[in-house]
């Protein structure tokens with residue numbers, strides 16, 4: 042017979058902590074605590090399988106459930122020495138939900154179940170406290186009628202007309218009549234009168250009477266928990282947190298203990314260490330003479346648990362340590378035992394009933410990135426955990442938190458965002474909004490903090506983007522220009538924020554009817570994609586020497602290397618600081634954007650609009666020193682480490698100047714008319730440039746472009762080597778779909794190679810020749826491509842674009858819908874689609890290595906810094922991942938965790 046109900050209490054339990062899937066987090070941990078001999082009010086857990094059954098069978102329970110519940114109640118009765126529904130000595134229970142992972146506040150709780158007109162008398166006799174009993178009864182009626190009789194029954198009340206609000210109104214009426222300010226002012230007689238009013242109100246509003254049968258109350262509560270699994274709030278929470286619908290919730294029925302039985306009773310919540318800082322101090326809040334809901338609801342201000350954690354706001358309040366020192370000591374002992382047992386920081390709930398301590402809940406506590414780091418390192422030092430566990434204790438996203446200033450979470454909790462977009466660049470930023478890159482630069486010069494707000498950005502905006510604290514765009518996806526650039530710099534950025542209505546001409550931004558003018562303040566949370574009006578406070582990610590220690594540990598446990606995508610010596614230096622082991626992608630074209638780009642950009646433009654090879658070669662000769670200077674500077678910074686330099690990739694027309702002034706200047710320098718220039722520019726126009734004349738195709742039609750770049754790379758290399766440096770260039774050809782393209786370019790590179798060797802009188806220069814794999818055909822024909830390529834670097838931005846057929850710059854319009862409708866689990870430009878694009882990668886590696894067993898393989902698409910994608914890269918056997926400088930530590934951690942996970946799987 043299937044076991045649907047698991048009991049706990051009296052120093053033992055049928056379940057244990059490892060059974061979260063079946064018993065839910067709360068049930069499994071209650072069982073574990075009971076097994077540890079920690080005082081837990083006896084109870085039982087109805088499994089998540091019942092929830093699944095309930096929804097599979099038209100909301101019906103398995104037939105054996107009733108009998109199993111009956112037997113379990115009898116067990117609880119024996120342990121607690123009271124009987125459910127007994128008029129003399131009644132047992133009361135709470136009914137709570139408990140899913141596998143916690144869903145705070147999403148599902149329902151009913152307390153004091155079992156109080157009826159019959160049992161009230163017995164409880165009064167037992168507690169000798171009439172007021173307390175009637176207060177418990179009015180709470181039961183309020184909670185039960187709201188949760189079970191209204192919500193779970195599917196009754197949609199109008200705003201402000203719900204039964205709970207109406208009952209609260211009745212209570213307020215009595216308080217007003219009697220001139221009371223607090224609920225606690227109500228006397229036993231008042232409460233007696235109130236419960237009668239409540240009952241008739243329930244009858245009047247809901248059309249049924251309040252159940253006076255304890256078992257009916259209990260089954261009502263159980264049903265409400267299962268119903269609430271499919272409530273609107275719970276469903277949307279699951280979407281956000283990626284919790285599968287199939288998990289279901291368990292139900293915990295537990296005997297009631299009361300924190301509101303007078304001055305020797307209390308209730309509280311605590312963390313075994315400080316969840317915000319990680320400090321090893323018992324940290325929490327408590328309330329004397331109160332029930333759990335009073336702490337959570339924030340009706341009364343709770344007091345600090347102990348003297349050591351008092352702060353400015355609560356220093357005048359009595360700590361539990363002082364007020365009930367014996368109980369506090371007992372609680373502190375439990376805290377230490379629990380931490381030892383779970384070997385982690387826990388979040389606990391407790392109740393003190395007339396001096397006796399009861400534990401109601403414990404679970405591994407949520408924490409900030411800083412706290413996670415500090416706790417992992419402390420627990421390692423205390424030998425509570427081993428190195429591998431310490432490495433697993435920080436999620437890569439929490440690490441991200443440590444690298445950037447963030448919006449103060451408490452300020453965020455008090456503020457409603459005005460809009461939501463895609464979280465493209467991490468951290469937080471606030472500033473005065475400006476609408477053009479020029480304004481951003483000018484305002485920043487005067488010392489103002491600005492946010493650049495654009496419909497979308499393009500290479501001409503780069504200076505403004507650099508000057509701004511953060512970037513906000515109305516269009517674009519996670520690999521749009523703004524997102525790529527911002528992430529590269531570790532700059533806060535939100536893209537694809539479709540609620541923005543931007544009027545650049547009048548410098549006005551309208552969001553949901555509200556106007557924001559140039560100079561108004563906005564705040565961005567680039568980690569979540571939230572936009573706020575005004576200036577929210579920031580928290581600086583404090584320099585932490587432990588971060589360095591932790592990262593050392595991380596490196597010890599990873600096998601895959603981590604490189605960076607960097608195009609300037611500054612970025613390269615930054616990435617080295619973050620631990621990069623080489624450059625996996627140097628995008629040559631980036632030297633034509635931003636600071637100091639005027640002169641080389643002008644030469645490039647001349648080359649682009651050249652009409653003959655001769656004209657082009659002349660422009661290339663002018664361009665050559667700039668290209669060489671840039672490549673050489675970065676190669677020098679990376680002394681001793683490999684650098685993959687990609688040949689020019691983007692469609693040329695992207696660089697044709699749009700401003701009339703620039704066009705005139707260019708025409709005159711070429712000695713042609715403006716008309717002629719316009720004609721040439723028009724000829725370069727492409728309908729679909731992403732699949733047009735770009736990448737290797739440029740080198741095929743204009744071999745002189747490839748030659749110039751090969752010369753710049755090889756000359757820089759040999760000059761630095763002759764200075765005594767160790768330089769390892771890797772020449773990478775982009776957008777290749779067939780091996781013949783690669784062969785064609787190789788001839789050009791080898792010709793230049795011979796010339797350079799001769800010029801510098803050397804026999805050889807060490808370099809590698811390889812390709813990006815970013816077109817599905819290249820992945821499929823990787824076996825052939827590897828005959829020429831010595832390395833592969835997966836360009837998963839384009840591979841995703843071409844694998845899905847989704848234009849990477851236009852996904853803002855439909856991918857969010859795909860995710861919302863669960864057609865896609867996530868934006869595939871952000872999180873690698875392992876099933877499809879991953880399969881192409883895997884095939885490519887296997888076929889490539891069949892031809893060339895020592896083929897070096899890496900990834901340089903944006904996924905190279907995304908943790909779940911890094912895990913995939915490790916599993917398919919890549920040698921390295923490459924990502925923007927700020928993501929290097931994240932990728933290092935993700936790579937170490939991937940390795941630890943794989944080792945664990947192999948062992949088991």
Ligand code: PEP
Pocket residue numbers: 626628690815835836837838839840901902903
């Ligand atoms: C890619 O396509 O993944 C890539 C790294 O190149 P880019 O983003 O420059 O096209």
Ligand code: MG
Pocket residue numbers: 775815836838839
């Ligand atoms: Mg690409």
